[in-house]
Amino acid sequence: xxxxxxxxxxxxxxxxxxxxxxxxxxxxxxxxxxxxxxxxxxxxxxxxxxxxxxxxxxxxxxxxxxxxxxxxxxxxxxxxxxxxxxxxxxxxxxxxxxxxxxxxxxxxxxxxxxxxxxxxxxxxxxxxxxxxxxxxxxxxxxxxxxxxxxxxxxxxxxxxxxxxxxxxxxxxxxxxxxxxxxxxxxxxxxxxxxxxxxxxxxxxxxxxxxxxxxxxxxxxxxxxxxxxxxxxxxxxxxxxxxxx
Amino acid sequence: xxxxxxxxxxxxxxxxxxxxxxxxxxxxxxxxxxxxxxxxxxxxxxxxxxxxxxxxxxxxxxxxxxxxxxxxxxxxxxxxxxxxxxxxxxxxxxxxxxxxxxxxxxxxxxxxxxxxxxxxxxxxxxxxxxxxxxxxxxxxxxxxxxxxxxxxxxxxxxxxxxxxxxxxxxxxxxxxxxxxxxxxxxxxxxxxxxxxxxxxxxxxxxxxxxxxxxxxxxxxxxxxxxxxxxxxxxxxxxxxxxxx
DNA sequence: CAGTGGTCTAGACCACCTT
DNA sequence: AGGTGGTCTAGACCACTGG
Numbered sequence: 001x002x003x004x005x006x007x008x009x010x011x012x013x014x015x016x017x018x019x020x021x022x023x024x025x026x027x028x029x030x031x032x033x034x035x036x037x038x039x040x041x042x043x044x045x046x047x048x049x050x051x052x053x054x055x056x057x058x059x060x061x062x063x064x065x066x067x068x069x070x071x072x073x074x075x076x077x078x079x080x081x082x083x084x085x086x087x088x089x090x091x092x093x094x095x096x097x098x099x100x101x102x103x104x105x106x107x108x109x110x111x112x113x114x115x116x117x118x119x120x121x122x123x124x125x126x127x128x129x130x131x132x133x134x135x136x137x138x139x140x141x142x143x144x145x146x147x148x149x150x151x152x153x154x155x156x157x158x159x160x161x162x163x164x165x166x167x168x169x170x171x172x173x174x175x176x177x178x179x180x181x182x183x184x185x186x187x188x189x190x191x192x193x194x195x196x197x198x199x200x201x202x203x204x205x206x207x208x209x210x211x212x213x214x215x216x217x218x219x220x221x222x223x224x225x226x227x228x229x230x231x232x233x234x235x236x237x238x239x240x241x242x243x244x
Numbered sequence: 245x246x247x248x249x250x251x252x253x254x255x256x257x258x259x260x261x262x263x264x265x266x267x268x269x270x271x272x273x274x275x276x277x278x279x280x281x282x283x284x285x286x287x288x289x290x291x292x293x294x295x296x297x298x299x300x301x302x303x304x305x306x307x308x309x310x311x312x313x314x315x316x317x318x319x320x321x322x323x324x325x326x327x328x329x330x331x332x333x334x335x336x337x338x339x340x341x342x343x344x345x346x347x348x349x350x351x352x353x354x355x356x357x358x359x360x361x362x363x364x365x366x367x368x369x370x371x372x373x374x375x376x377x378x379x380x381x382x383x384x385x386x387x388x389x390x391x392x393x394x395x396x397x398x399x400x401x402x403x404x405x406x407x408x409x410x411x412x413x414x415x416x417x418x419x420x421x422x423x424x425x426x427x428x429x430x431x432x433x434x435x436x437x438x439x440x441x442x443x444x445x446x447x448x449x450x451x452x453x454x455x456x457x458x459x460x461x462x463x464x465x466x467x468x469x470x471x472x473x474x475x476x477x478x479x480x481x482x483x484x485x486x487x488x
Numbered sequence: 489c490a491g492t493g494g495t496c497t498a499g500a501c502c503a504c505c506t507t
Numbered sequence: 508a509g510g511t512g513g514t515c516t517a518g519a520c521c522a523c524t525g526g
Contacts, residue, residue: 019290056418059456063504069456179483180468181425199425199443224424234418235321307523
């Protein structure tokens, strides 16, 4: 025996859900029907359904057929890191306008987060992000010089920085995101087209490689009427992320 | 039939572990032994063991006896749901002051999220949360009547609502959290001791059971100088949560 | 090697939901 | 009333772990 039957069944059902063959809100076949289709007994079928239930993919109850609750996205890390990816997942058109990019010594707070010496340089950029052509988020990013160098020559009005860096082999492995709220300053107000003092959702993010070395420290500010951050978590431990 | 046998078994084994009858690092009886002791077949025994495994209480593997890993599980889900738990984890002292609790028909937006009919009642409460005696967060919670009833008689100035509900067997299985920023309204300003219009971090949360039925819809507002939300995610998929 | 858990079968009865 | 999932039984074979 290779893979257990119940794992094969769970994978098959996940594929049908993800592929849209069974849409959100629609009912799964009954356990009896699945038994017949896969020529097996109820044991493996129920084990597979329990796995999907744990993942939050399906719900239901006694006497009722199981119902598809969600069609979970595949790559939680990437979709959480990349504004571009998230926008595409939620059906919006992402855009961007570079405001500035510079090679300079970052201020001491940023340097401390990136574990830099006072003399070290970093690549900093300010970029306005658009959703369906409306200004939705302002990002102030700082990359350690080694990683940021290539950005100086890249076309930053083209698309996702994360996709670019990953394609160049940069090992973006994990990140810590901290959320709070701030009042819009003058630059925020100008670029996001809100009043000075308007409440903005702030995300500060430290990204590091698999050796634990910091690569990026950034601060993003969201217009709350155009963009929010959503996290789904369940008791089984799985978590998924979106922003829209 | 009243309580299913596998639940009774799980409760009995939990009690033995929590009571120290089977210490951390010690082995559980074999499945066969448990079958004999409780005069049942392997089905219910395995279902009970699977529940303990889910809770992180026991470990083990093919060919090996199950081993007690911990007497009290610390679930990532719970630590993300519970302000009390998070405060304790970060070394702060949590506190709370109940502002009001009511049984009423919620407004239509809340009712829609909880999938309620216009005539349905729900339990709503407003509670100020403290960190080291300073007002840090204001929560406006709504529970479906079935779940919220027990809160009307509970001492809500005592501690965690999530711990209370879980101990009563309420199946809190998954949640979706949405973050943005809002300006403080008059109630926020009074209780959190900030100016009207001050930026606050807002979290809206929908919690549901494993059948996919909504149980709770809440809105929390954080003073950004006293409390933030932090999420760590990595390419390997697992995610962890804290707020401080 | 024997013991153990992982998996699967083929039934059965009950409680609940829909009709 | 019939369909459906929740639960339970009493077997069976396999893969892995341990002495």
